Amino acid sequence: MYSYDHYDQAMVDARVAEFRDQTRRRIEGTLSEEKFRPLRLQNGLYLQLHAYMLRVAVPYGTLSSAQMKVLGDIADKYDRGYGHFTTRQNIQYNWIKLEDTPDILADLAKVEMHAIQTSGNCIRNISSDQYAGATPDEIIDPRPYAELLRQWSSFHPEFLALPRKFKICVIASDTDRAAMKLHDIGIQMVKNDAGEVGCAFYVGGGMGRTPFIAPQIKAFVPLDQLITYAEACLRVYNRYGRRDNKYKARIKILVHELGLDEYSRQVEEEFAHLLNQDIEPPLAELERIKAHFADPAFEQGLSDDLDLSNPKFARWVKANTAPHKVPGYTIATISLKPVGGIPGDASADQIRLMADLAKDYSFDELRVTHAQNIVLPHVKKADLFVLWEKLVAADLATANLNAITDIIACPGLDYCSLANARSIPVAQKISQRFTDNGKEETLGELKLKISGCINACGHHHAGHIGILGVDRKGTENYQLLLGGSEGADTSLGQITGPGFNEDGIVDAIDKVTDFYLAERQEGERFLDTYRRLGMAPFKEVIYG
Amino acid sequence: MADPQFLFRDEAASAPAVALSAFGEDTNATAVRIEPGEDARALLPHLDRLSLVEVTFPAFTDGRGFSSARILREAGYTGELRATGDIGVDMLSHLRRVGFDAIAPATPLDPAEAETAFNTWPEVYQATVVDGRKPIWALRHGL
Structure with missing residues (x-):
């Protein structure tokens, strides 16, 4: 790294x-x-x-x-x-x-860390795929490009007082694990017909009170123009993004109001101008950064065999590991979503233990995921059982990756001054209910996301099931959304109807998931069944 | 018109700056003031007769003036480029980096704090071209 x-x-x-x-x-x-x-x-x-x-x-x-x-x-x-x-x-x-x-x-x-630009109206920390450099489904490791952008965006003097915050994501896989199209700029590393690597730019996505899926603005930006193109996108936004209303100040509103064609035309004009300004780092700089991301010293020729005779271990392996590009290795996700816990929280001891495990079993490396879990990207399958036993001992072996209990939740009214409703207690109740009634495993992949206000930090728009906390005449009320997704098939959830109280929302989720289990066809996830049947029958089981 | 508290050229321009809207009709004007919502590129045909462009910052949270400044310098403007308005000490290094060579804060700043602020960055990550500083990537590769 x-x-x-x-x-x-x-x-x-x-x-x-x-x-x-x-x-x-x-x-x-x-x-x-x-x-x-x-x-x-x-x-x-x-x-x-x-x-x-x-x-x-x-x-x-x-x-x-x-x-x-x-x-x-x-x-x-x-x-x-x-x-x-x-x-x-x-x-x-x-x-x-x-x-x-x-x-x-x-x-x-x-230890080469900082809190630079993690908030404020500036370019924020660059996000990426948590499986980068480990997954077989990427065309290239996206992180060197993210690092190049990190340096460019750090203290960029022109872009420190933008109309609003600005989030950039870089991925290199069609399987989008980072909600790329829900960023102000999403970049997907791609290859053109000549086999050259470049960047597809998506601009103007975001969640918040007015969610948009970012449209593609340019299919291929060559690597030696990446910074220049990003700078053009930012300059047009800095000059023309709305500053009269903070709720309309994100770039998604500019792109929406100008229209993609007009925004794109302005960016192209600025890009053509900036290409003559000599602001692009040389490709040698990218090569220098890339050398830092070379593969660790993987052992070659290892077996993929794994003894799954322990059923609890087998369940964790099935739920929480993903294929690795090198035979004999796997990508292991440590769930920070224990039953009834606070999504994304870890104790100091747990954090240090995960550090030790990364040192012993994952070439010294960890990843944080946008779903608020931790990944050990390079685990030898031969070590997996020992690793799992250590996770079990630290209460870190919950086998629920992408299950209904793997909830994304914002801090909500328990901590946040913007929130209208609490998120954490709702997450805890859902996690408890769906573990106790045994439905969690039966339901399979079901991404549930909770926000305590319309700013949508809990990504409720992008949940297969989303929950939005609102304030209704002084009491906390929860709206239910269905059909969102943050993957390659990004979509925005739709509100089912009138909201619920804290227990009512859990009951409503019980009903829609029962309906799904009764209606699902072979291989369908909750989201697939919802897309096939549409909102009406789900509404009927909730309110009918 | 406020005299600049910080000046990085031999002398400050003395001509009074006219608003951009008046500048087009006043063919003798050599100094102009642009507000955040105004297009700095409107000045490009007139750069050779300008000795002062004043860029206003009515609120320090509005960063449009940073782009205006850089656009003028990128176009080859060499006259005085003056930042005025709600300017705090923590903006100083960035104002210099986008090409301002005169800074006139509405409220005068502490000179010692300003001195520290101008020297915040040992090096810089970006080529803004207009501030004459070599970015870190150029230093790394001996460019």
């Missing part, structure tokens, strides 16, 4: 010094909260309901075990012994003190 040279280290160190100074000025009172706010946000520091929250960047979701270990230590030293992995592959801490923050950033910098 990528490691800093002295330039990268100096930039991150400079950022820590800058923020230390800003924090000092804030505490001394020479910097007002109004002026400080965008500065702290661009260092990942939010003011939540009860305390500051710090969001630490995990670029494209990739971590070393030394980095993971420090994340655990920070949870102990500065928080209450927990960390929360997020839908943008980052980690956040919910009980942070302002005066500690510069020291936390300094601790992070020692």
Whole structure:
């Protein structure tokens, strides 16, 4: 994976010094909260309901075990012994003190980490496929391109006061595991007819209160024009994105209001101009970065045989592992969705244990997934049983990847100052109900996502089943959505009808899943049955 | 018109800046002011007669002026490029990077803090071309 040279280290160190100074000025009172706010946000520091929250960047979701270990230590030293992995592959801490923050950033910098641009109206941490570099279904490892974009977008002087936040995702597989088309810019690495690698650009996707699936704006941008093209997309947005209404300020609204053709025309014009400005890093820089992502020293000729005589182990293997590109290896996902737990939470001890396991069994590497789980990307099948036993002992062996209990949930009203309703208790109830009644395994793949307000941090639009918490006359109310997806077949869920209270929403999900089990045809997932039958019969079983 | 608190050229322009809307009719004007919603490219046919372009930042959270500045420098404008308005100390390094060579904050900034701020970045990741700094990728590859 990528490691800093002295330039990268100096930039991150400079950022820590800058923020230390800003924090000092804030505490001394020479910097007002109004002026400080965008500065702290661009260092990942939010003011939540009860305390500051710090969001630490995990670029494209990739971590070393030394980095993971420090994340655990920070949870102990500065928080209450927990960390929360997020839908943008980052980690956040919910009980942070302002005066500690510069020291936390300094601790992070020692292991080549930071909280740069994890919030605020700027280009955010670049996300990617959690199986990058390990999966057989990618055309190339997408992370070097994400790293190139990370450096370009860090402290880009023109794009630090954008109309709104800006999220970029880079993938290299048709199997989209990163919700690429729901980003401000989604990039898919592709090959053209000549076999050359380039980038397909999708612009203007997003969730929030007005969800859009990003349309493709350019089918092939050559690698030696990648930064220039991205810069053109951003410049048009910075100049013409709406600033009169923060709810209409994302690039998706600009693309929608101008129309794809007009936005695209403006980008092309800017692109043609910028091509003459000599702003593109040379391909040698990409080659330098790519060398960091070379395969680890996989053993060759290993067997794919696995003893599955232990039924619990067999179930975990079936649910939580995915094919690896090298024979004898597998990709193992550690679920952070224990029954009745808080989705994405891990204790400091669990975080350190996962770091150790990565060191012993996965070439020192971990990934954070947008579904708030942790991946060990390169596990030898011969080691898998021992690994699983260690996960079991740490309560990390829940076998529910992509099941109805593998819930994405935002922090909700328990932590977030924007929320209208709690998300976590609903997730806990669903997880408990569908484990107790045994339906979880029968249902197979069923992606359930919960947001505590229309900002949609819990991706409810993209859930096969989505739940949206709203405030109805002072009480928490939950709307049900069906038919969303964040995969290669991205679609947006539709609201079924009137909302429910906390128990009512769990009952409603019980009903729609019963209906699915009764109606499903061979091989159909919940989503497939819903797409075949449409909303009406599902509505009938809920409200009829 | 505020005199710049920070100047990175020999002397500040003295001509009063006219609004962009008036500039088109006033063929003698040599100084112009552009607001965030105005298109800096409207000035491109007139660059050779301009000695001052003032770019306003009515709110420090509105970053359109950064693009305006860079567009003018990319087009070869060499006169004074002055940032005015709601400018905090933490914007200074970025203003320099997009080509401003004069900065006139509405509220004067602490000189020592400003000095630190201008020197925030040991190196830079991007080629903005207009600030004369070699980006890190160029240094890495001896370009």
